[in-house]
Amino acid sequence: MTRRPVRVVVASNVADFIAQRAGQAAPRETGGLLLGWWEDTSVVVRHAVEVPDPDATSNTWTRHEDAAQATLDAALRDLGHPWLGYVGDWHSHPAILDASPTDELSLRRASSQYAKPLALLVHQPGGRLDVRVAHNGHIRAARLGLPRPRSPATCAQPGEHDAPSPEWRPSQTGTGS
Numbered sequence: 001m002t003r004r005p006v007r008v009v010v011a012s013n014v015a016d017f018i019a020q021r022a023g024q025a026a027p028r029e030t031g032g033l034l035l036g037w038w039e040d041t042s043v044v045v046r047h048a049v050e051v052p053d054p055d056a057t058s059n060t061w062t063r064h065e066d067a068a069q070a071t072l073d074a075a076l077r078d079l080g081h082p083w084l085g086y087v088g089d090w091h092s093h094p095a096i097l098d099a100s101p102t103d104e105l106s107l108r109r110a111s112s113q114y115a116k117p118l119a120l121l122v123h124q125p126g127g128r129l130d131v132r133v134a135h136n137g138h139i140r141a142a143r144l145g146l147p148r149p150r151s152p153a154t155c156a157q158p159g160e161h162d163a164p165s166p167e168w169r170p171s172q173t174g175t176g177s
């Protein structure tokens with residue numbers, strides 16, 4: 001089987017949210033979860049949530065599992081969209097550094113617990129997003145894809161699903177919950 005690069009399609013609200021939270025946390029790291037779904041060989045990232053780490057430093061952010069699960073449950077309930085699920089993680093690097101070997105190791109380990117590829121987005125100063133994908137415990141070639149301008153991150157086969165309706169967009173992603 002051919003191993004095409006996994007495309008990670010990041011909705012613009014996700015990039016904005018991550019940039020905003022990264023800016024607020026700097027010079028410390030912050031991070032959280034990516035919510036979306038899989039489409040063919042793409043990971044569609046439709047939402048991101050933050051899972052604050054009170055002990056984060058300028059080069060570490062730890063995903064606390066209880067807080068992550070609670071945040072995920074609350075987000076899935078609030079967003080109420082049937083396709084949404086956990087598709088990976090994001091965190092910020094206050095310095096211009098790509099995903100570290102430790103970051104890749106964590107992603108590989110996490111991916112062995114899921115049938116589908118998991119994505120990692122690392123935000124760097126200036127808004128650059130470094131993307132990594134792991135599947136079944138291995139790093140896969142990945143590239144960042146931008147949503148099609150007129151139909152951001154909607155399904156490639158419109159007949160199969162209803163298009164996401166505007167109602168499920170969170171009206172205020174900035175409020176704490």
Ligand SMILES: [Zn+2]
Nearest residue numbers: 091099100103
């Ligand atoms: Zn990192």
